[in-house]
Amino acid sequence: MTKSWRLNGLLTIWLTAWLTGAVGAQSPAKPSDAAPRSPTETVQTFYRLLRERQFAEAFQLHVCGPAVEKLTPQQMGELEPEFLKLSGGIPETLTASGETVTGDDATVFVVVPSGVAANGRPQMVTAPVGLIRSEGRWLIGDRETQALAQAHGGSFFKLSEEGVFIKMAENEDAMARLLVKLLEVEQVFARNNQGRYGTLQELVMRRGQFRDDVAKLLEIVEGGEPLGHVIEIVVTPDRRDFAIYAVPKRHNYDGRYSFFADRDGVRYRNYGGARIEKDTPGNKILN
Incomplete structure (x- = not known):
């Protein structure tokens, strides 16, 4: 079987696979108010919004957006510590080394720290971030996750944590x-x-x-x-x-x-x- 069959149910693993990008993006604007962002701009904006703890706005740029939109205030409060863990691990400065676009799929390549080298400096690696184009907008993630988020709405994260997926x-x-x-x-x-x-x-x-x-x-x-x-x-x-x-x-x-x-x-x-x-x-x- 290929790795594409694997679907991890832990919230942090669901998200961290797509939480690599670069900061220094332009201020976010609603999709209807501005031209569509490029894949790199999408990743940049998503990252910055996470660092600013604007989680609802950040997930408008992610395939899990439909699930976040359906969360009650209580559910959002329960998940906020997990979101904070993710945003707390994002460096202030990341470098995007390029992007590729094939039809409605894209990959943004970013340089991120991975462990510490012998000289005490962070070891840097290049990591890919996958995106899809949906209704004219680039979203971080994949279509299968998007379909699950749309199908389960506010229950998506709970089902994920319970291991259903x-x-x-x-x-x-x-x-x-x-x-x-x-x-x-x-x-x-x-x-x-x-x-x-x-x-x-x-x-x-x-x-x-x-x-x-x-x-x-x-x-x-x-x-x-x-x-x-x-x-x-x-x-x-x-x-x-x-x-x-x-x-x-x-x-x-x-x-x-x-x-x-x-x-x-x-x-x-x-x-x-x-x-x-x-x-x-x-x-x-x-x-």
């Missing part, structure tokens, strides 16, 4: 690996049954044909709802082909991605919890 990512990672294994199981089943593939129920019923580790795997999927997902295997009338479908039981809680698997591999995409087909636009192929 960590568990969701773990479910997705395990489901992808499970589907790869089920593809192998189908091939073994077909070899043992005159080239005919089986439904999930048939694979489970005949698990005695398989190695012990595969039999245990089939016990896990026996109910059809493992790892927070609902699985169904559909075979053609002549049983010479098959497709595996998996969707999250609760979209954006148990998982984001819907899966489709056949002899050509596994495909996935965030489809609002609905089933995808092999040719659904926007599908990604699992590597």
Whole structure:
């Protein structure tokens, strides 16, 4: 699995991955009052607002903005110590070494301290900050985090701290690996049954044909709802082909991605919890 599947649920880790930039930016203006900021200007302004403890304004420049906007005063007060920890660690002076823009994605490169060298001076490293363009504005973060913040609103940070998103990512990672294994199981089943593939129920019923580790795997999927997902295997009338479908039981809680698997591999995409087909636009192929 690639690192893009990993989704950390701790608030500080969610944010510090995107909290690198440079100070000395212009005074912030509302999006409707000024021309759109460049990616570098966005990072600069976000940083300065954090240092000034203007957290609500800062997160207008972050994909977590929809979640911050929905916070009650009490919730904001509970989170303020975490925001203060983040802003307290931001140096007064940072250097931006450049930016790259590809369509609606951008990366700003900044030079930040990382530990202390033997001579007592800070060791400097270059760190990337990812941004996306949304409704004509650059925002720090990624689209998946933005979708979760929009879906959960003021509950986003609480769910993050409770580990819901960590568990969701773990479910997705395990489901992808499970589907790869089920593809192998189908091939073994077909070899043992005159080239005919089986439904999930048939694979489970005949698990005695398989190695012990595969039999245990089939016990896990026996109910059809493992790892927070609902699985169904559909075979053609002549049983010479098959497709595996998996969707999250609760979209954006148990998982984001819907899966489709056949002899050509596994495909996935965030489809609002609905089933995808092999040719659904926007599908990604699992590597």
